[in-house]
Amino acid sequence: MLEDKLLIWKFNHGSREALRSIYEKYKDDLVTLASALLIDVASAEDVVHDVFVGFIESSRKFRLTGSLKGYLATCVANNARNRNKAGRRHQNTEATSVRPGANQPDAAAMFGEELRQLSLALAQLPYEQREVLLLHSYSGMKFKAIAQQQNVSINTVQGRYRYALDKLRSILNGEVQK
Amino acid sequence: MRPADNINDLIKKLKLKASTGLDRRVHEDISKALAESDKTESAFTQQNIGSTVMKNPITKLAAAAVIIIAVLIGIHQFGSSVPAFAEVVQPLLTARTAVYKLTVQSAGEPTETSDWMYKMESGTREVRPGGVIRILHNDQVIMLWPAGKKGLILKRTNIQEDEQSQTNWFHEIRERIRQALETKEESVKFLGKQEIDGVIAFVYRIGENSEMTDMTVWADTETLLPIQIQQSMGSAGTVMNIEGTITYRDIIVNVELDESLFVVPEGYDTQTIEIDSSMATEEDLIQTLHLWADNTDGEFPSELNMKAAGELFQLIREKMGLKGLKFEEGQIPEFAEPQFSEFFPIRQRIIRGLGFISRIRRSSDSDWHYVGEDKKLGEAEKRICWYRPEGSETYRVIYGDLSVKNVSLEDLSK
Numbered sequence: 001m002l003e004d005k006l007l008i009w010k011f012n013h014g015s016r017e018a019l020r021s022i023y024e025k026y027k028d029d030l031v032t033l034a035s036a037l038l039i040d041v042a043s044a045e046d047v048v049h050d051v052f053v054g055f056i057e058s059s060r061k062f063r064l065t066g067s068l069k070g071y072l073a074t075c076v077a078n079n080a081r082n083r084n085k086a087g088r089r090h091q092n093t094e095a096t097s098v099r100p101g102a103n104q105p106d107a108a109a110m111f112g113e114e115l116r117q118l119s120l121a122l123a124q125l126p127y128e129q130r131e132v133l134l135l136h137s138y139s140g141m142k143f144k145a146i147a148q149q150q151n152v153s154i155n156t157v158q159g160r161y162r163y164a165l166d167k168l169r170s171i172l173n174g175e176v177q178k
Numbered sequence: 179m180r181p182a183d184n185i186n187d188l189i190k191k192l193k194l195k196a197s198t199g200l201d202r203r204v205h206e207d208i209s210k211a212l213a214e215s216d217k218t219e220s221a222f223t224q225q226n227i228g229s230t231v232m233k234n235p236i237t238k239l240a241a242a243a244v245i246i247i248a249v250l251i252g253i254h255q256f257g258s259s260v261p262a263f264a265e266v267v268q269p270l271l272t273a274r275t276a277v278y279k280l281t282v283q284s285a286g287e288p289t290e291t292s293d294w295m296y297k298m299e300s301g302t303r304e305v306r307p308g309g310v311i312r313i314l315h316n317d318q319v320i321m322l323w324p325a326g327k328k329g330l331i332l333k334r335t336n337i338q339e340d341e342q343s344q345t346n347w348f349h350e351i352r353e354r355i356r357q358a359l360e361t362k363e364e365s366v367k368f369l370g371k372q373e374i375d376g377v378i379a380f381v382y383r384i385g386e387n388s389e390m391t392d393m394t395v396w397a398d399t400e401t402l403l404p405i406q407i408q409q410s411m412g413s414a415g416t417v418m419n420i421e422g423t424i425t426y427r428d429i430i431v432n433v434e435l436d437e438s439l440f441v442v443p444e445g446y447d448t449q450t451i452e453i454d455s456s457m458a459t460e461e462d463l464i465q466t467l468h469l470w471a472d473n474t475d476g477e478f479p480s481e482l483n484m485k486a487a488g489e490l491f492q493l494i495r496e497k498m499g500l501k502g503l504k505f506e507e508g509q510i511p512e513f514a515e516p517q518f519s520e521f522f523p524i525r526q527r528i529i530r531g532l533g534f535i536s537r538i539r540r541s542s543d544s545d546w547h548y549v550g551e552d553k554k555l556g557e558a559e560k561r562i563c564w565y566r567p568e569g570s571e572t573y574r575v576i577y578g579d580l581s582v583k584n585v586s587l588e589d590l591s592k
Contacts, residue, residue, distance in 0.1 A: 019208050020432070024272045027196040027204070035194050045200045052204045056211045118188050137189040168185050 004068040023052055026069065029139070030076050036134050037080040039123045047083060051075045073139035074149045077131055084127055121171040129164035132157055198434065201274070205432050263366045263382050266397040267355050270404055273431035274298045276348060284411065284422030296348040300440040308508025313440055320442055326510030329448040332522065336456035351407060351426070354393055358384040371399065374406055404429055449513040453526045458534035464580050466531020467562065469524060471555035473497065478550030478562055478578075482535065487528055494524060541568050553578050564590065 007025070011018040027048060034044030051072065122130055131150070135141045143161070147154040270276075275298065281291040295303040301315040313320040319332040358366055369381040379396035396406040407426040442448055471478055473494055479486045498521055505511050511518055538544045543566060550562040557578030564575040564585070572584040 018268070020205065021268055021272045023204050023208070024274070027200070028194065031196045031200070032192050032194040036189075036192055041194065044194075045197060048196065049200060049203050049207075053207055056207055115188065115192060118185075118192070134189065137186045138192060165185060172185070 008068055019052070019056060022055075022068065022072075026072050029069070030072055033073060033134055033138055034076050034080050036119070036122055036138065037077065037127075037131060038084060039119070043083060044080075047076055047079045050079050069139065070141050070145055073135055073141060074145075077135055077149065081127070081131065117172060118168075121168050124171060125164050125167055129160045129167070132160040133164040133168075136161055201432070202434055260368055260380060261397070261402050263368075263384075263395075264359055266380065266382065266395065266402055266404060267359070269431050270429075271352055271355065275433055275435045276429060276431045277433055277435075278348075278429040279427045280304075280347070281425040281427065282422065283425070287422070294348070295435055295439060297435045297437075297440060300435075300437060302348060303439055306506060306508075308506070310506055310508050315440070321505070322442065322446065323505075323508070323510045325508070327446050328510055328513065329442045329446040330511065330513075330522075331442070331448055331450040332526075333450055333452050334455040335452050336454055338455070338457055347424070351393070351409060354409070355384070355395075358393075369394075372396065377405060379405060403431075447513070449519065451519055451522050453523070454530070458530045458537060460534065460574065460576075460582065462527070462530040463534045463563075464531075464576065464582070466528050466534075467550070467576070468555070468580060469528055476555040478553050478555070480551040482532070482548045482550065482563070484532060487532060490528065491525055495521060538565050538567070543568065545573070555580070 007018050007022055011022065030048045030051070031041070031044050034047040035041050038044055038047070054075070122133075125133070128150075132146055135146050135149075136143065141149075143154050143157045147157045150157065273296075276296040278294050278296075279291055280294050281289060283289045290307060292307060293305045301313060304312045304314070306312060309324060311320075311322040311324065313322070317334050317337060319334070321330040321332075322328070365384070367383045369383055372379055372381050374396055378399045380399055380402075382395045382397070383392060384395070385392040392410050394408045395404055397404050405427070407429070409424045411422045411424060467478060470490060473490060479490070499515075500518070500521060513519070535546065535548075539546050546563070546565045548563040553560050553562060555578060558581065560578040562576050562578055562580075564573045566573050572586050573590050574582055575585045575590065576582050
């Protein structure tokens with residue numbers, strides 16, 4: 001936490017070397033988040049790359065405030081959402097989900113066998129619910145911050161989170177077959 | 179089916195690693211951005227921005243908080259135009275890989291420069307002046323003779339935990355820098371600017387007044403990247419007994435290093451020797467004294483340190499018929515020669531005894547004394563060395579016949 005404050009301080013004082021440190025510190029978490037959002041590791045890495053390219057280009061134009069981890073997670077989520085929308089338009093698939101196996105045969109296995117069921121279940125959630133769940137449970141963002149990021153009410157965010165958890169429980173307990 | 183009650187715990191377990199391809203893309207983009215930036219604009223000349231922002235009272239409070247944080251964790255700031263030491267060393271502390279030249283200068287020895295590579299998860303690789311390659315992993319040391327396609331693997335067994343620094347100098351300097359950043363008592367002194375190989379550099383020194391070795395860091399005034407680090411080896415009177423400097427130059431961090439650089443290449447004829455790396459004991463010291471005396475007509479050495487051990491190794495090599503063979507300088511070894519595989523275990527056993535001395539001397543109460551000069555193996559009444567084990571009221575005294583007795587301070591001084 002302390003280190004983040006220093007990284008932000010250095011970043012805000014024009015040290016683009018701080019970018020390297022920020023990248024090294026958060027790259028794995030961000031790739032994981034993007035992969036879980038998009039169910040596709042290659043696209044996830046493109047997202048993280050795009051986020052940092054944007055970061056580099058704008059490093060002189062803005063100052064970071066608040067949580068660095070939250071900020072980066074938001075950037076990844078925004079980029080992943082755009083990519084997901086573009087992918088849906090391109091593939092003309094259903095608007096609510098990216099199904100494992102449709103375009104990434106091994107997508108469900110990307111987190112290893114132990115978490116295979118979880119990744120399969122996550123892939124069956126509507127994208128918006130998956131995003132809320134991952135931003136809150138994986139990235140530790142507060143519902144209020146997620147609501148601002150998604151430009152919806154906090155009640156909507158909490159609702160999506162609840163639905164996501166219920167559905168995951170159902171899938172993992174085998175009560176609902178996909 | 180997995181119970182679903184712990185969904186949040188499961189989600190937190192999700193873990194992927196960024197690929198080296200992504201690392202390369204992002205670091206290249208950052209490097210490109212740095213290279214394209216206006217060279218005259220140092221990151222720390224943006225004082226105008228800072229002044230403007232500081233007019234806002236809320237920002238003033240925030241800045242004050244940051245300064246307090248910086249002071250608490252030992253960030254050293256030297257004035258408006260000088261970058262903080264933490265800023266300069268940050269790329270070193272976070273580097274996944276690095277390449278550098280390392281020059282060792284020690285009193286009475288020829289200066290030696292070799293090329294090094296460091297990869298966080300793979301170890302270090304040194305290309306020595308004669309072309310011999312030495313790869314250091316925590317669990318083994320690999321020596322390669324590319325000209326003869328031969329490899330020697332010194333496999334370390336019974337390794338103690340947290341021993342990485344013993345085989346990885348880059349890790350060691352990082353730890354030293356971290357200590358300097360995190361310890362309030364450490365002093366980081368800004369020495370001004372200096373030109374090195376045509377580059378103007380900021381110069382910092384750490385540990386000048388501490389008991390640790392001191393270190394000097396030069397950072398390019400334009401890129402703020404460390405370009406040279408020099409560490410002193412002022413350990414006269416200790417087991418290492420080496421005085422001199424280790425200098426890291428031409429440091430480049432986060433370059434792509436293939437994993438194949440850290441293993442034995444295909445087609446090499448290799449020999450594996452196991453080396454015991456467990457914690458050295460008093461028995462190891464006794465064995466060292468025995469080996470030493472056996473090879474010097476029963477006489478104990480005048481000093482018991484690495485420098486004296488180096489001379490003993492030469493003597494043993496000569497006795498084994500290995501004299502004049504300069505393996506580390508590039509001469510290709512002949513593994514079929516039995517002496518070759520016999521020499522390394524003997525060398526290691528002697529080093530273990532010195533390791534024991536080094537370990538007990540870390541305690542300020544050990545009161546280690548070596549008085550073996552002019553004494554011979556078998557002289558049961560003569561003391562060779564003594565020390566006080568941690569927490570003990572009596573001393574352990576080793577005699578010329580290599581027997582050991584517990585002796586009180588009163589009896590010791592008789």
